[in-house]
Amino acid sequence: xxxxxxxxxxxxxxxxxxxxxxxxxxxxxxxxxxxxxxxxxxxxxxxxxxxxxxxxxxxxxxxxxxxxxxxxxxxxxxxxxxxxxxxxxxxxxxxxxxxxxxxxxxxxxxxxxxxxxxxxxxxxxxxxxxxxxxxxxxxxxxxxxxxxxxxxxxxxxxxxxxxxxxxxxxxxxxxxxxxxxxxxxxxxxxxxxxxxxxxxxxxxxxxxxxxxxxxxxxxxxxxxxxxxxxxxxxxxxxxxxxxxxxxxxxxxxxxxxxxxxxxxxxxxxxxxxxxxxxxxxxxxxxxxxxxxxxxxxxxxxxxxxxxxxxxxxxxxxxxxxxxxxxxxxxxxxxxxxxxxxxxxxxxxxxxxxxxxxxxxxxxxxxxxxxxxxxxxxxxxxxxxxxxxxxxxxxxxxxxxxxxxxxxxxxxxxxxxxxxxxxxxxxxxxxxxxxxxxxxxxxxxxxxxxxxxxxxxxxxxxxxxxxxxxxxxxxxxxxxxxxxxxxxxxxxxxxxxxxxxxxxxxxxxxxxxxxxxxxxxxxxxxxxxxxxxxxxxxxxxxxxxxxxxxxxxxxxxxxxxxxxxxxxxxxxxxxxxxxxxxxxxxxxxxxxxxxxxxxxxxxxxxxxxxxx
Amino acid sequence: xxxxxxxxxxxxxxxxxxxxxxxxxxxxxxxxxxxxxxxxxxxxxxxxxxxxxxxxxxxxxxxxxxxxxxxxxxxxxxxxxxxxxxxxxxxxxxxxxxxxxxxxxxxxxxxxxxxxxxxxxxxxxxxxxxxxxxxxxxxxxxxxxxxxxxxxxxxxxxxxxxxxxxxxxxxxxxxxxxxxxxxxxxxxxxxxxxxxxxxxxxxxxxxxxxxxxxxxxxxxxxxxxxxxxxxxxxxxxxxxxxxxxxxxxxxxxxxxxxxxxxxxxxxxxxxxxxxxxxxxxxxxxxxxxxxxxxxxxxxxxxx
Numbered sequence: 001x002x003x004x005x006x007x008x009x010x011x012x013x014x015x016x017x018x019x020x021x022x023x024x025x026x027x028x029x030x031x032x033x034x035x036x037x038x039x040x041x042x043x044x045x046x047x048x049x050x051x052x053x054x055x056x057x058x059x060x061x062x063x064x065x066x067x068x069x070x071x072x073x074x075x076x077x078x079x080x081x082x083x084x085x086x087x088x089x090x091x092x093x094x095x096x097x098x099x100x101x102x103x104x105x106x107x108x109x110x111x112x113x114x115x116x117x118x119x120x121x122x123x124x125x126x127x128x129x130x131x132x133x134x135x136x137x138x139x140x141x142x143x144x145x146x147x148x149x150x151x152x153x154x155x156x157x158x159x160x161x162x163x164x165x166x167x168x169x170x171x172x173x174x175x176x177x178x179x180x181x182x183x184x185x186x187x188x189x190x191x192x193x194x195x196x197x198x199x200x201x202x203x204x205x206x207x208x209x210x211x212x213x214x215x216x217x218x219x220x221x222x223x224x225x226x227x228x229x230x231x232x233x234x235x236x237x238x239x240x241x242x243x244x245x246x247x248x249x250x251x252x253x254x255x256x257x258x259x260x261x262x263x264x265x266x267x268x269x270x271x272x273x274x275x276x277x278x279x280x281x282x283x284x285x286x287x288x289x290x291x292x293x294x295x296x297x298x299x300x301x302x303x304x305x306x307x308x309x310x311x312x313x314x315x316x317x318x319x320x321x322x323x324x325x326x327x328x329x330x331x332x333x334x335x336x337x338x339x340x341x342x343x344x345x346x347x348x349x350x351x352x353x354x355x356x357x358x359x360x361x362x363x364x365x366x367x368x369x370x371x372x373x374x375x376x377x378x379x380x381x382x383x384x385x386x387x388x389x390x391x392x393x394x395x396x397x398x399x400x401x402x403x404x405x406x407x408x409x410x411x412x413x414x415x416x417x418x419x420x421x422x423x424x425x426x427x428x429x430x431x432x433x434x435x436x437x438x439x440x441x442x443x444x445x446x447x448x449x450x451x452x453x454x455x456x457x458x459x460x461x462x463x464x465x466x467x468x469x470x471x472x473x474x475x476x477x478x479x480x481x482x483x484x485x486x487x488x489x490x491x492x493x494x495x496x497x498x499x500x501x502x503x504x505x506x507x508x509x510x511x512x513x514x515x516x517x518x519x520x521x522x523x524x525x526x527x528x529x530x531x532x533x534x535x536x537x538x539x540x541x542x543x544x545x546x547x548x549x550x551x552x553x554x555x556x557x558x559x560x561x562x563x564x565x566x567x568x569x570x571x572x573x574x575x576x577x578x579x580x581x582x583x584x585x586x587x588x589x590x591x592x593x594x595x596x597x598x599x600x601x602x603x604x605x606x607x608x609x610x611x
Numbered sequence: 612x613x614x615x616x617x618x619x620x621x622x623x624x625x626x627x628x629x630x631x632x633x634x635x636x637x638x639x640x641x642x643x644x645x646x647x648x649x650x651x652x653x654x655x656x657x658x659x660x661x662x663x664x665x666x667x668x669x670x671x672x673x674x675x676x677x678x679x680x681x682x683x684x685x686x687x688x689x690x691x692x693x694x695x696x697x698x699x700x701x702x703x704x705x706x707x708x709x710x711x712x713x714x715x716x717x718x719x720x721x722x723x724x725x726x727x728x729x730x731x732x733x734x735x736x737x738x739x740x741x742x743x744x745x746x747x748x749x750x751x752x753x754x755x756x757x758x759x760x761x762x763x764x765x766x767x768x769x770x771x772x773x774x775x776x777x778x779x780x781x782x783x784x785x786x787x788x789x790x791x792x793x794x795x796x797x798x799x800x801x802x803x804x805x806x807x808x809x810x811x812x813x814x815x816x817x818x819x820x821x822x823x824x825x826x827x828x829x830x831x832x833x834x835x836x837x838x839x840x841x842x843x844x845x846x847x848x849x850x851x852x853x854x855x856x857x858x859x860x861x862x863x864x865x866x867x868x869x870x871x872x873x874x875x876x877x878x879x880x881x882x883x884x885x886x887x888x889x890x891x892x893x894x895x896x897x898x899x900x901x902x903x904x905x906x907x908x909x910x911x912x913x914x
């Protein structure tokens with residue numbers, strides 16, 4: 001018998017109290033002076049004997065109650081009971097590599113065989129890839145077999161350390177334990193992690209076999225005007241295969257290629273760089289199914305997506321701005337631009353709007369109160385808003401949808417002059433360099449003259465003194481207001497060389513939010529995102545989720561090598577005995593019986609005491 | 612004539628109040644006068660001073676006894692001769708053993724109660740010109756005042772009662788035998804004791820006294836706790852005199868105790884009444900004039 005909290009046993013010393021009281025007050029009858037004592041000589045002896053018996057019973061009941069109380073709080077358990085039965089943990093590999101033809105079936109058969117071999121052992125079944133889960137807790141063998149049959153390959157990579165850690169947690173300390181690993185013994189399962197197993201746990205390795213060859217799409221790289229897909233042949237023989245580029249599930253291009261053994265091949269797909277989300281697939285019936293397709297976003301979040309809001313249908317507004325933003329720089333990365341009419345923008349949900357980094361409002365036609373919620377969410381998330389004055393931009397509408405207090409008041413003013421940059425160190429104008437001087441050649445026939453007020457900061461002005469480019473913060477985002485037209489109606493700015501860098505730098509400045517990751521491995525997807533490969537829309541974002549390419553490697557180890565690669569820890573961590581003891585105590589729950597007996601003792605004490 | 616117009620304030624004067632009064636004489640007067648006023652024109656007159664005869668005056672007689680009315684009528688000198696006031700000697704035998712000091716549920720101890728009873732009787736006797744004496748005893752006679760009817764004798768008795776100190780173990784029979792041997796004329800002996808002694812010994816002593824021609828009245832004083840044994844919870848009952856101890860649970864021994872007490876009382880009553888001894892058991896929590904009433908009642912019946 002052991003105790004989980006032995007310190008409580010100190011409380012058992014309290015039994016000394018009733019014993020001492022019993023000894024000190026053996027004759028509890030107080031002296032009472034009296035006269036007619038001679039008349040009392042009737043039955044005192046019999047009475048005294050009965051009283052002594054009652055006192056002893058009371059003493060026993062009280063001592064028992066105190067002992068049971070202390071013992072129950074100390075939470076007793078039978079340590080010896082744990083060693084009577086061995087526990088066998090059967091760990092089945094469910095990683096992507098187990099999707100090779102026939103491998104999972106063989107693994108299930110081996111696992112069932114391990115259940116049979118366990119005999120009288122308690123059997124636990126866990127399934128592991130990058131993490132391990134108990135699929136059949138300790139119970140009947142039939143339940144274990146049923147759970148084994150339901151294990152299917154996942155898309156995650158193999159990590160043996162997860163199985164070892166789980167087994168160490170599950171196997172009680174100081175009792176015989178056995179771990180049976182069933183899988184394809186993929187070598188990459190040891191990659192990047194230390195697989196260690198406590199020395200007292202017996203290890204058995206069951207090889208379910210593996211694939212002899214495997215083709216995998218390991219990478220999709222967007223380059224200038226093309227996409228480059230990397231196909232790797234993990235097998236020992238050359239493989240000929242079709243490589244398909246698909247957009248939204250529809251095959252756009254198919255290439256027939258031959259991949260040398262144990263080598264990679266880059267397959268280019270021209271004129272496909274503008275596709276937002278693509279996947280590249282190969283045909284590989286003999287290898288792992290999960291790595292035959294790879295998904296990519298060719299327009300990742302690092303390349304700002306710009307929504308240009310223009311007037312009604314048929315409007316040519318936004319043409320110059322869109323062209324300027326789509327112009328590629330030296331790195332070949334421009335902006336993803338979409339033009340939407342006012343009503344179309346108003347119909348967008350906040351989630352739709354959140355996909356864009358920058359919104360340029362060139363017209364307020366068709367905007368209503370619905371836009372206010374979208375823009376509030378958009379700016380609250382750090383989005384950037386570019387507003388350009390134009391004949392069809394109404395300052396009062398802007399003030400309404402943007403909750404500006406006080407409202408924006410602006411009136412047209414002719415002959416504004418040329419642009420004069422107030423601060424060339426501003427991020428918008430810093431990269432101008434040689435074309436900075438070109439800004440002075442742009443003549444602005446019309447512009448808004450803003451009423452003083454608001455919290456605008458002037459970035460550039462006209463030579464006539466009116467602010468030309470102003471900005472203000474809005475929640476976590478930023479608003480830049482250009483007080484003249486970007487559609488060549490109030491000026492000829494779009495025709496000047498400075499227009500393209502002006503537009504791009506302004507949008508880049510506004511979209512300078514922290515870049516968000518758009519590509520994930522299956523094991524690393526954020527919470528709420530399904531752990532499967534594909535192009536996934538989640539919380540207003542588009543994510544490309546792929547399998548870990550290390551899992552595509554078919555290199556395997558033998559059972560002997562497997563055992564040799566495992567570090568055998570000499571002893572369990574110190575926390576293990578305590579946890580095992582806690583589990584044993586929790587399983588046995590003797591304290592409940594102790595408290596029930598305590599109740600019985602107290603009832604007996606009351607009964608005897610009242611006699 | 613029945614007792615009428617009782618002075619209730621005095622008639623039912625609580626012994627506790629009496630016990631708080633300053634002196635024994637005052638206590639006795641309080642009790643007796645309260646009793647007498649309560650028995651206004653009562654038939655229980657008790658011993659009265661009786662006129663005996665006239666005789667011719669002889670030189671040397673006290674002139675105060677000369678009956679001048681007779682001289683006026685007959686021109687002869689006669690003196691009034693009263694019957695000797697010492698025709699009855701009353702001996703008050705008060706047990707002062709340790710057991711008499713017990714006070715349980717009563718406001719006074721048995722000894723205090725007995726002292727007041729003795730003082731009251733002495734006061735009453737004195738008013739009736741009877742000679743009264745006092746004997747205080749435990750296992751032996753501790754103090755003795757011979758019977759006398761002198762007016763100052765009452766004061767001596769009361770003083771002796773006030774100065775009484777508790778004795779040791781009681782042996783009621785022994786002083787009774789001593790008194791029986793000492794008495795030479797018709798007397799009245801009043802025994803005031805709890806009689807918690809060997810009943811046979813007590814009865815033998817009383818019978819000895821009775822056989823000597825002495826009228827005997829026995830007042831057995833018992834405390835309410837002795838009468839009812841109301842104790843709760845086991846206790847080690849320690850005898851005040853002998854220090855004997857008995858551990859007992861009152862709830863278990865109460866019945867047997869009361870039965871033994873009743874048997875003892877029945878024994879006394881049976882044995883004493885049989886030889887013409889009045890036996891009265893008094894509860895010390897009851898007013899004391901009950902005791903006097905009982906006393907006079909007994910005497911009248913004896914008459």
